[in-house]
Amino acid sequence: MIYHVRHRTILRYASPMRLARFNLRLRPAPWMGQWTSDYALRVDPAPSIIESRPAAWPVHVARLVIESPIRQLTIESSFRAGVQHGAPIVPDAGDPTVATVAQAALRDRDMGPSAPAHYLFASPRAPLLAAIGAWVGDTLAPDRPIVAAALDLALRIKAEFAYQPGATTAATPVADAFAARHGVCQDFAHVMVVALRLAGLPAAYVSGYLRTLPPPGMPRLVGADAMHAWAMLWCGPTRGWIGFDPTNGVITGDDHLFVAMGRDYADVAPMDGLFVGGAGQSLSVMVDVAPEDEKEPA
Amino acid sequence: MGIDVQLNWADAYLAQAPVGDLFAGASPTMAMRWRTMLDQLSTQAQADPAILADHVARQAIDLGMAFRHTGDEEERSWPLGPVPLLVDAAEWAHIERGLIQRADLLERVVSDIYSTQSLVRDGKLPASIVTGSPHYWRVMTGTPPPRGHHLHFYAADIGRGPTGEWRVLADRVRTPVGVGYALENRLALSRATGDLLGTMNTRRLAPFFDELRRGLAADCERTDPRIGLLTPGRFNQSYAEQAHLARYLGLLLVEGDDLIVSDGRLFVRTIQGLKRIDGLWRWMDSRFLDPLAFDGQSRIGVPDLYDACARGGLMVSNWPGAGVIESRAFAAFLPQLAQAMLGTDLILPNIATWWCGQPRECDHVRARIDDLVVGSAFLADAPFTPGATLDRDQRAALFDAMARRPMDYVGQEVVKLSTTPAVIDGQLTPLPFTLRIFVARDATGRWRVMPGGFARLAGHGDIRAALMGQGDMSADLCVVDSSPVPPDSLLGGAPAIRRIGGMLPAKAADNLYWLGRYIERTEMTLRLIRAIVGGSIEADLGPSLASPTMARLVDQLALWGAVPGRGGAVGPLCATALGDARQSGSVRALMATVANIGEGLRDRLSSDVWRLVRLPLPGFDAAVTETLLDASSRMIERMSALSGLAAENMGRTEGWRFHDMGRRMERAVNGCRLIALFGGDNASADDLMLLLDLMDSQISYRTRYLTGPALPPVRDLVALEPHNPRAIAWQALRLADHVAALPTLRADGMPEEPRRLADALAARLAPLTGDTLTMADIADVENRLLRLSEAIGQRYFLQLHKTQDADILS
Numbered sequence A: 001m002i003y004h005v006r007h008r009t010i011l012r013y014a015s016p017m018r019l020a021r022f023n024l025r026l027r028p029a030p031w032m033g034q035w036t037s038d039y040a041l042r043v044d045p046a047p048s049i050i051e052s053r054p055a056a057w058p059v060h061v062a063r064l065v066i067e068s069p070i071r072q073l074t075i076e077s078s079f080r081a082g083v084q085h086g087a088p089i090v091p092d093a094g095d096p097t098v099a100t101v102a103q104a105a106l107r108d109r110d111m112g113p114s115a116p117a118h119y120l121f122a123s124p125r126a127p128l129l130a131a132i133g134a135w136v137g138d139t140l141a142p143d144r145p146i147v148a149a150a151l152d153l154a155l156r157i158k159a160e161f162a163y164q165p166g167a168t169t170a171a172t173p174v175a176d177a178f179a180a181r182h183g184v185c186q187d188f189a190h191v192m193v194v195a196l197r198l199a200g201l202p203a204a205y206v207s208g209y210l211r212t213l214p215p216p217g218m219p220r221l222v223g224a225d226a227m228h229a230w231a232m233l234w235c236g237p238t239r240g241w242i243g244f245d246p247t248n249g250v251i252t253g254d255d256h257l258f259v260a261m262g263r264d265y266a267d268v269a270p271m272d273g274l275f276v277g278g279a280g281q282s283l284s285v286m287v288d289v290a291p292e293d294e295k296e297p298a
Numbered sequence B: 001m002g003i004d005v006q007l008n009w010a011d012a013y014l015a016q017a018p019v020g021d022l023f024a025g026a027s028p029t030m031a032m033r034w035r036t037m038l039d040q041l042s043t044q045a046q047a048d049p050a051i052l053a054d055h056v057a058r059q060a061i062d063l064g065m066a067f068r069h070t071g072d073e074e075e076r077s078w079p080l081g082p083v084p085l086l087v088d089a090a091e092w093a094h095i096e097r098g099l100i101q102r103a104d105l106l107e108r109v110v111s112d113i114y115s116t117q118s119l120v121r122d123g124k125l126p127a128s129i130v131t132g133s134p135h136y137w138r139v140m141t142g143t144p145p146p147r148g149h150h151l152h153f154y155a156a157d158i159g160r161g162p163t164g165e166w167r168v169l170a171d172r173v174r175t176p177v178g179v180g181y182a183l184e185n186r187l188a189l190s191r192a193t194g195d196l197l198g199t200m201n202t203r204r205l206a207p208f209f210d211e212l213r214r215g216l217a218a219d220c221e222r223t224d225p226r227i228g229l230l231t232p233g234r235f236n237q238s239y240a241e242q243a244h245l246a247r248y249l250g251l252l253l254v255e256g257d258d259l260i261v262s263d264g265r266l267f268v269r270t271i272q273g274l275k276r277i278d279g280l281w282r283w284m285d286s287r288f289l290d291p292l293a294f295d296g297q298s299r300i301g302v303p304d305l306y307d308a309c310a311r312g313g314l315m316v317s318n319w320p321g322a323g324v325i326e327s328r329a330f331a332a333f334l335p336q337l338a339q340a341m342l343g344t345d346l347i348l349p350n351i352a353t354w355w356c357g358q359p360r361e362c363d364h365v366r367a368r369i370d371d372l373v374v375g376s377a378f379l380a381d382a383p384f385t386p387g388a389t390l391d392r393d394q395r396a397a398l399f400d401a402m403a404r405r406p407m408d409y410v411g412q413e414v415v416k417l418s419t420t421p422a423v424i425d426g427q428l429t430p431l432p433f434t435l436r437i438f439v440a441r442d443a444t445g446r447w448r449v450m451p452g453g454f455a456r457l458a459g460h461g462d463i464r465a466a467l468m469g470q471g472d473m474s475a476d477l478c479v480v481d482s483s484p485v486p487p488d489s490l491l492g493g494a495p496a497i498r499r500i501g502g503m504l505p506a507k508a509a510d511n512l513y514w515l516g517r518y519i520e521r522t523e524m525t526l527r528l529i530r531a532i533v534g535g536s537i538e539a540d541l542g543p544s545l546a547s548p549t550m551a552r553l554v555d556q557l558a559l560w561g562a563v564p565g566r567g568g569a570v571g572p573l574c575a576t577a578l579g580d581a582r583q584s585g586s587v588r589a590l591m592a593t594v595a596n597i598g599e600g601l602r603d604r605l606s607s608d609v610w611r612l613v614r615l616p617l618p619g620f621d622a623a624v625t626e627t628l629l630d631a632s633s634r635m636i637e638r639m640s641a642l643s644g645l646a647a648e649n650m651g652r653t654e655g656w657r658f659h660d661m662g663r664r665m666e667r668a669v670n671g672c673r674l675i676a677l678f679g680g681d682n683a684s685a686d687d688l689m690l691l692l693d694l695m696d697s698q699i700s701y702r703t704r705y706l707t708g709p710a711l712p713p714v715r716d717l718v719a720l721e722p723h724n725p726r727a728i729a730w731q732a733l734r735l736a737d738h739v740a741a742l743p744t745l746r747a748d749g750m751p752e753e754p755r756r757l758a759d760a761l762a763a764r765l766a767p768l769t770g771d772t773l774t775m776a777d778i779a780d781v782e783n784r785l786l787r788l789s790e791a792i793g794q795r796y797f798l799q800l801h802k803t804q805d806a807d808i809l810s
Helices: A097-105 A128-142 A146-160 A173-181 A184-197 B008-016 B028-044 B049-062 B089-113 B129-132 B177-195 B206-219 B239-249 B305-313 B321-328 B328-332 B334-342 B359-367 B394-402 B507-532 B547-561 B570-579 B587-601 B607-612 B623-647 B654-678 B685-694 B696-706 B713-718 B726-741 B752-766 B775-797
Strands: A001-025 A034-044 A047-054 A061-066 A070-083 A203-210 A228-234 A240-247 A258-264 A271-277 A281-290 B085-088 B153-160 B165-174 B228-230 B252-254 B259-262 B266-268 B274-276 B281-282 B313-316 B354-355 B374-375 B409-413 B419-424 B427-441 B447-449 B452-457 B473-480
Touching: A001 A203, A061 B374, A070 A240, A070 A258, A097 B085, A128 A146, A128 A173, A128 A184, A146 A184, A146 A228, A146 A240, A146 B570, A173 A184, A184 A203, A184 A228, A203 A240, A203 A281, A203 B259, A240 A258, A240 B328, B008 B028, B008 B427, B028 B049, B028 B085, B028 B177, B049 B177, B085 B089, B089 B153, B089 B165, B089 B394, B089 B427, B089 B447, B089 B473, B165 B321, B165 B328, B165 B623, B177 B239, B177 B427, B177 B452, B177 B473, B177 B713, B206 B239, B206 B281, B206 B427, B228 B239, B228 B685, B239 B252, B239 B313, B252 B313, B259 B305, B266 B507, B266 B654, B274 B359, B321 B328, B328 B334, B328 B354, B328 B409, B354 B359, B359 B394, B359 B409, B409 B696, B419 B473, B427 B473, B452 B775, B507 B547, B507 B570, B507 B587, B507 B623, B507 B654, B507 B685, B507 B775, B547 B570, B547 B654, B547 B685, B587 B607, B607 B623, B654 B726, B654 B775, B685 B696, B685 B713, B696 B713, B752 B775
Parallel strands: B085 B473, B228 B252, B228 B281, B281 B313
Antiparallel strands: A001 A061, A001 A070, A001 A271, A001 A281, A034 A070, A047 A061, A203 A228, A203 A258, A228 A240, B153 B165, B153 B427, B259 B266, B266 B274, B354 B409, B374 B409, B419 B427, B427 B447, B427 B452, B452 B473
């Protein structure tokens, strides 16, 4: 499947923003089963500095500096991407158990950006909350096969949490979203990551895009989406990393476009940094993930 | 000797000292030195340990030594025990060798983690030992420090077992908290005990700090480098220590917002524009250093500091990410790593540690849980739990947690610590102790051990937690030689002579200016209060608020926020203006602001100034006018003492100029205010008398004029007379002098805005005389003063943006 992705963010300020130094994490980092081409980043007004930064994780970071006062900032990231994961991943009776994977993760000697050892521990936005451990219970019992257990966890989140856009923000701590049993993809991905790590498993937070499937006979909705987020679990040296989308209760496949992977939201946040001035910010985001054959005529 | 012979201190102590005590277990030679020391201390303190403790405590207070526990609003006075610990040269040499070897090993391990990671790849170190640390920053991989030195300093907590064997309890490389306190402990102790330390041949600490400074400088790119001590700010637990060290070592004490990265270089914002910084001794964790590269929530760091590190040419001590080595779990691997990397055993063993991330070790910890303590594998300051204290449910819960996340736990053998003499409730008492020993690189990159250290005596509880637990005490550690210690030779020759003190950061200039303004405002508020209480008003006026003069005086106090408004009797009114902290303009509130600003200048203020600023208000009784009078007079004396210190003791640096400008500015603005109130066209004789009094010009007036106060001569004296240091004109001339002497950023020789305004102000006043001066002139002068103050702030204090002028970068 080949997609055309266009992601536009417009920030407006009631009083001028005088200085901005910030990171953008919008360009897909390389990931298996996926390629990217024709990447373009347009920023208006043009920044005085724009350069790419080294990152600790499979994340592409662009650093921008804007030094003149502005009232509006438009950022548009666009690219073509192909996703080809082959046959859908399904749980298998021969999968290693939760305990086996946890032990393998501790023995693994890799230190690369996607090495399981980096994703075993609490991180700033993913504290290991005992309450989540109690809630998980036997879903991640040590003797269960790993893929089936993790899919059950994703399904439980989908079933037991209310999807409520606006109920939480990007800054909501996972503890609050968990206690209220509601939120959006970011909250659910955090809950899943924390639950997996509490069982001693290496779990990552992934940001990306989701193709919105149209209902039969209806045109696909355009521009209604934001970026998506899900969890990824290292399922042992053979199975490797597998994505689980707790918002939709599925194992990720060709409908999911990988952009960045980190320990939690803070590592992959689409935009963060320092902004001087600029009170009264309002934000509008438009994301369009269109299969190539549906591409509108230019 | 009588029948009633009292045991001397040494014998009294030995009678109760447990086995393995540092004194009781000392060699015969060392035991003699302990005795000699205790005898001398006893003689000095008239045989009463309480007196000795008091002597030392007073010295510590005098030095301004203080600290905070996390969450403390106010600093606490420093609990310094009066009896130093004695270690002889041979024992010390063993400790030195052990710690130098360990520092070497830690450097190699950190270097490997952030470069080739061969230790992990070859299976000598589990990956999750590294990645589990909150101080591991993968983004630092492949970003080597200058000369390959990730570590410039290293501090080890060591404990001595009852059999006399030393063991390393913890390794610290993030901040060497305690090194400044160790220095101050030594200072307080030697002040309190005269020549005692010298006659005992105690090794001196100063050469170590000289080496440390040279070691930092040696890794900087430029030969005469500018090095900053980066502090998290005045609310940090060890801020006082950081300020003291910065002053002692001649480093620039800076906070994150003093610094800016431009094109990959680090600069400090000074009154002369941006000045390059060559090195940073950071006293904050890596995560806070750069919000764009580490923790985005940090508000105390420097944006893009990571860039400056990655680009090269910036020394940061210790290098970001070095803290990874502090994890307790490392202790389980260091013995093997010593074999693998150094080909030898550890000279100083560390406390036996088992990391539960390995199945066999985890089983071992479970099996021996009653003999061990269990704690976090990665958080060096988290408490340990002795396994034996757990009940059945707690144990089951722990084992359950260990089954799910074994890598988060370590087991350690229980530390048995030997004791040393301390003074508790006036008695010499044995207390268990640990030592924090400091190691730093010298100019050649070799490790040096500070010959002394920070001894922590356990009040109660777990002695391995923070630097100072509740109820703990510190003590000095003396390394004693058998022959006299030669006086310091200056290593590497004397430094080049210089007559100017270096950079003035913009924020320090800002603070100094406002320190001056607030001190002056306090003084004027006190003069108003004193005038109301009747301190100097003619006897027949009396302390009454009925007269229009008095009413206006109270109004002015209300305008400054010292009292809520008119009304009430003299006593309560003045008591409020003096001591009510809720009134933002009361003397108490103003002095709190002065102390607050002063704290941001700890490295630049002498301890005399600091002590005066922090002295509590003198007591007073609202019902007894004399006490109010006395309190305000004593406070005015204190303000004069501060003026005197500034006039006589502050070097004529730019820092002094900003402080003095603050005072001149405030005095001039207040002068305008008072002339408007009491020197107007309809001013009464009472008004003029009061004006002369508030502006401290009574005597001058009386020596010059035989008549009572008349408007033109009074106005001339308090507003225009250029020789009267209380007159507005005098302030204006001093302001013009100061501004003229400050550095300019312009290369074209044109005057900057503050210079133009200050010169214009002086020129505005020059042609006026007491009989031509109008109230409109006064209003205009006040306006010009406010504009000048604004311009000074704009030019020198605020530099949010990188300036475009490349010439000022140096």
